[in-house]
Amino acid sequence: xxxxxxxGLDLQRLYDEHAQALFAxxxxxxxxxxxxxxxxxxxxxxxxxxxxxxxxxRDLRAFLLRLAHNSAIDLLRRRGARxxxxxxxxxxxxxxxxxxxxxxxRAFREALAAALGELAEEQRAVVHLKIWEDLTFEQIAExxxxxxxxxxxxxxxxxxxxxxxxxxxxxxxx
Amino acid sequence: MNSDExxxxxxxxxxxxxxxxxxxxxxxxxxxxxxxxxxxxxPALIRAALIAWRELIQPFRYAWTGxxxxxxxxxxVNARLEITDSPTRSAIVTxxxxxxxxxxxxxxxxxxxxxxxxxxxxxxxxxESRPKPRSERMxxxxxx
Numbered sequence: 001x002x003x004x005x006x007x008g009l010d011l012q013r014l015y016d017e018h019a020q021a022l023f024a025x026x027x028x029x030x031x032x033x034x035x036x037x038x039x040x041x042x043x044x045x046x047x048x049x050x051x052x053x054x055x056x057x058r059d060l061r062a063f064l065l066r067l068a069h070n071s072a073i074d075l076l077r078r079r080g081a082r083x084x085x086x087x088x089x090x091x092x093x094x095x096x097x098x099x100x101x102x103x104x105x106r107a108f109r110e111a112l113a114a115a116l117g118e119l120a121e122e123q124r125a126v127v128h129l130k131i132w133e134d135l136t137f138e139q140i141a142e143x144x145x146x147x148x149x150x151x152x153x154x155x156x157x158x159x160x161x162x163x164x165x166x167x168x169x170x171x172x173x174x
Numbered sequence: 175m176n177s178d179e180x181x182x183x184x185x186x187x188x189x190x191x192x193x194x195x196x197x198x199x200x201x202x203x204x205x206x207x208x209x210x211x212x213x214x215x216x217p218a219l220i221r222a223a224l225i226a227w228r229e230l231i232q233p234f235r236y237a238w239t240g241x242x243x244x245x246x247x248x249x250x251v252n253a254r255l256e257i258t259d260s261p262t263r264s265a266i267v268t269x270x271x272x273x274x275x276x277x278x279x280x281x282x283x284x285x286x287x288x289x290x291x292x293x294x295x296x297x298x299x300x301x302e303s304r305p306k307p308r309s310e311r312m313x314x315x316x317x318x
Binding site: 011012015019020023024027028037040041044045047048049095096097098108109112131132134159162163166 | 180181184185187188189190191192196197200201203204205207208
């Protein structure tokens with residue numbers, strides 16, 4: 001089934017090309033599969049209703065990530081109270097990473113997921129975009145609507161925290 | 175631990191794949207929500223409210239929030255002004271005025287007793303002058 005919403009917007013193709021990246025970013029950012037799905041759905045409804053949104057986008061992936069980031073922030077604000085409850089009681093310890101083949105790798109990924117969860121949301125977003133989306137600080141700045149220096153400093157703080165947190169495990173399995 | 179090595183190690187950690195069953199659901203829902211039929215099936219009032227929300231409120235939500243906050247401030251200030259201007263305050267003012275009149279009367283009595291004057295009748299209040307019709311006023315002027 002091919003879904004063509006309007007001339008110029010192939011929603012299905014858009015999904016196939018970008019949904020995985022949006023999923024990864026949202027999963028890392030929201031730490032919740034339900035929230036990730038909700039935001040992803042919201043984005044595609046928005047795009048289906050307003051295809052003109054994409055007409056001004058120079059970098060489609062960056063534009064979609066920005067849309068995802070803004071929608072996720074809106075959602076997290078709406079769910080502020082519930083999220084605090086989850087954080088407080090650790091009800092959801094979600095890993096955004098694929099299953100590993102070896103126990104060492106599995107332990108590292110679990111520790112990495114936990115360490116990412118301890119970062120502030122905005123640091124996590126920058127670290128994700130730099131490491132797993134391979135964006136430059138300028139692109140990250142544009143995506144998250146922050147100055148490039150802020151993006152760089154958030155990345156530095158974030159990666160330093162991860163390094164400190166994962167150092168023993170990393171040295172062990174290296 | 176080398177910084178580049180560590181970052182490369184992180185880059186090599188693959189993120190989970192998006193669940194395959196999401197695709198059709200998400201695309202189907204997006205298509206349904208965006209179709210004109212779905213829009214038309216809603217009652218006109220809800221449709222108008224949704225359009226107003228989408229076009230007018232949502233894009234300028236911070237401005238609207240600011241305006242609402244401003245109105246709240248006005249409302250609170252207004253409510254406080256009403257409280258200070260309440261009947262309780264009026265009653266206090268009236269009672270103070272009555273006390274002052276009574277005191278004045280007592281002083282007047284003492285003054286009369288001291289000066290020996292017997293006339294204790296209260297001063298007649300000035301007669302209220304009512305506006306007369308223009309013709310009557312003209313007669314009064316002529317008679318002078």
